Amino acid sequence: MDTTVPEEIDGETAPPVAPRSYLREPPTTQRGARTRAALVKAARKVFERDGYLDARLTDITKEAQCAAGSFYTYFANKEEVLAAVLLEAQEDMLHPGMRRVQGTDDPYAVLEASNRAYLEAYRRNAKLMALLEQVAQVEPEFREFRSRRADAFIRRNARGIADLQARGVADREIDPMMASRALSGMVSVMAYNAFALAEPQEEAVDFEELVSTVTRLWANALRFPGHR
Amino acid sequence: MDTTVPEEIDGETAPPVAPRSYLREPPTTQRGARTRAALVKAARKVFERDGYLDARLTDITKEAQCAAGSFYTYFANKEEVLAAVLLEAQEDMLHPGMRRVQGTDDPYAVLEASNRAYLEAYRRNAKLMALLEQVAQVEPEFREFRSRRADAFIRRNARGIADLQARGVADREIDPMMASRALSGMVSVMAYNAFALAEPQEEAVDFEELVSTVTRLWANALRFPGHR
Amino acid sequence: MDTTVPEEIDGETAPPVAPRSYLREPPTTQRGARTRAALVKAARKVFERDGYLDARLTDITKEAQCAAGSFYTYFANKEEVLAAVLLEAQEDMLHPGMRRVQGTDDPYAVLEASNRAYLEAYRRNAKLMALLEQVAQVEPEFREFRSRRADAFIRRNARGIADLQARGVADREIDPMMASRALSGMVSVMAYNAFALAEPQEEAVDFEELVSTVTRLWANALRFPGHR
Amino acid sequence: MDTTVPEEIDGETAPPVAPRSYLREPPTTQRGARTRAALVKAARKVFERDGYLDARLTDITKEAQCAAGSFYTYFANKEEVLAAVLLEAQEDMLHPGMRRVQGTDDPYAVLEASNRAYLEAYRRNAKLMALLEQVAQVEPEFREFRSRRADAFIRRNARGIADLQARGVADREIDPMMASRALSGMVSVMAYNAFALAEPQEEAVDFEELVSTVTRLWANALRFPGHR
DNA sequence: GATGAATGAGTGTTCATTCAT
């Protein structure tokens, strides 16, 4: 489970990168680049299908249509491919585009747009997020990774809350970091339950209802003035 | 990660029990009962120390000071012992005693007491909760178990919210179930991060601050009238 | 190659034992003892046939007629079985019985008996000695083992030389340790070449000639007085 | 371990060459010659550092700064490079220059010079000699190679002994070949222990003491008349 | 000649589960 929330304000947070050890010399030839890419793609597919623990390296190489040994030209082990998979998805996960509301100053609108962007990104990468949750429970390296990712969101949101407090929009009695932890966490749990945990056959949650509930609770919690 | 919140009101929720298949005939002899109990106790210890996946059955039997084969007299496999372990801890986890505020009608006081009780129970069983999170990621049976446990809390809290709405204390625009999912989730994430995830060396969160933040946000979110 | 020579005199040398790490809990049941013994016997056979490096664990278990996994009940790896094999042969190798000449004082006779006993023991365990040479080249633990074994012989012989010097039988200008190193080494090379290295089809060296040559050179080197 | 001794007399022994199969067409171009030389040099370095078995071909090509595939332009496998390495060192090993004492007839002086030359050559190539010992234990081809090299020395020395017997300097009761085997072996063991086996941190043996001990024992063994 | 990515056979090791005693 991670603890995150949309970027409300600016926030040039340092992106949580995969551990150094996971970075290898990139392939020099074009052919190498192709094979590596095929392996990463195959790994994501197999991981999402079978889970991290049940995924066998041979399944990945089979899926990538290359020999078992070729795997080790690019990765030292399962962890490393996973790191590569996450790294590739990271951009889309960390900066859920939300240029839409750039023009407005209405905090509620900004908040809603931010939540929507976050939830959309989560939904887009739902299987990967579920995977990350699983791995974080099993591999300390990825627990760390997940923590850093969550912290990035939390700090960004805390800055947003502090800003709103300064503008007199949010309750000043509240500690921005604690509140951010709680509210960011709230959104991420909802996202996890709605998208990552949901079984295929289940009836999906109404996305818009999700966005509006979460936004309303968040605004209320901070005591946005006299709305609705 | 689970999604729970203290019981605010009544709530004779059906307790989420371990799957039927896990219930065996109890041992007939006294010696048998003793061995079984030793195994369950040992299993909890080993699970909490090594995690579910890394726990070896032989570690458990060694800890329980009995032979490897004896394990199978009482359990069919690792899952079963874990079910037994959880079953044993369930009472304490599901009904965090909170007789204290019985007398009052002040919703805020009730809410706070409820949150405190929940967080205390979580803290008491932190390692077990962490374990449950881990297993839920790996064994569908326990994902189910965890879901049912969370749902029990969510429904209970939803009833509480509906009740407050009826009494005019809570914002009537809000859907009780959705709000309960979000707010119960919020509390459980906070608990997970503070107690289950925390490394031993980390400086602990201030417990009282945790209770009050969570309670204030929850009250605000529901728009409790004119307090503080 | 080891560097050894028969015990000439007394010498209650500390026997070179296998490293601690190689000592495990002995099997408790009789059946366990039987299996373990079968494995050690099989290991010796396979090692002597295929060499240490080419010996596969499965060959050993197959030879011992047990499952692959059973190996690990008694040994952690190939090294450990080998240690067990050597330990078992050690007694015979280190103390080549030579009570025969107890009665005499004639240094030449004692020397000859001693050489004969050493060479006989070497011949008896020729394959094992060849194995030890091989392993010592590859596994530092066994290089160490071999060194200690050689040192035991060298020191014992050095004591013998010093004694003869004191009795005026051996050249006093010679450093006993250096001489022992050289002469013990000389005998062991001869043994290695004659017994360990020899291909089956080769015509065997004449054993008696070997004994007498080695003894005569040794005696000459120490300048035993006026014989032959 | 090899069994050798300095050339005492003439001795146009047939030099033990690497197996025929190892001789390839030399590279035609100059670039080819350079690459090949780089590979042989790199191989010697890697072999001496890691040992034959642990040396990976890619380590060698990396050290030689060429691609993995280029190796096979010049050698068919690991054995072949090793053969090339040994071939290159052979000259220095087989004919340890000893022109110094050419003028004298004193057998003792000749013997000593011969031993000194041998031990110096061994010391110069200690790592390579250790390597040869290792490989000889593992690859029959090189066991053969080592044997031939040792035999060359032994025969040369046997001729020297026979010559001394003819001149009345050495004990005529002794079989020259047997004695040569024993005494040549004695010197080679000493060299192996002192130079090949010695750990870097160990205090080195006193070289002059080594030479004089070995020479004295050798002379005594052959019963050189009335010296010292 | 040189390159370096691709290949894939081969084996040590773990540990849940069984079953003879």
Add this chain to the structure above:
DNA sequence: TATGAATGAACACTCATTCAT
């Protein structure tokens, strides 16, 4: 019931060798 030795399937990983550029 209790014991603990025996079982064997399952899988990651290495590295010499090939071969398309």
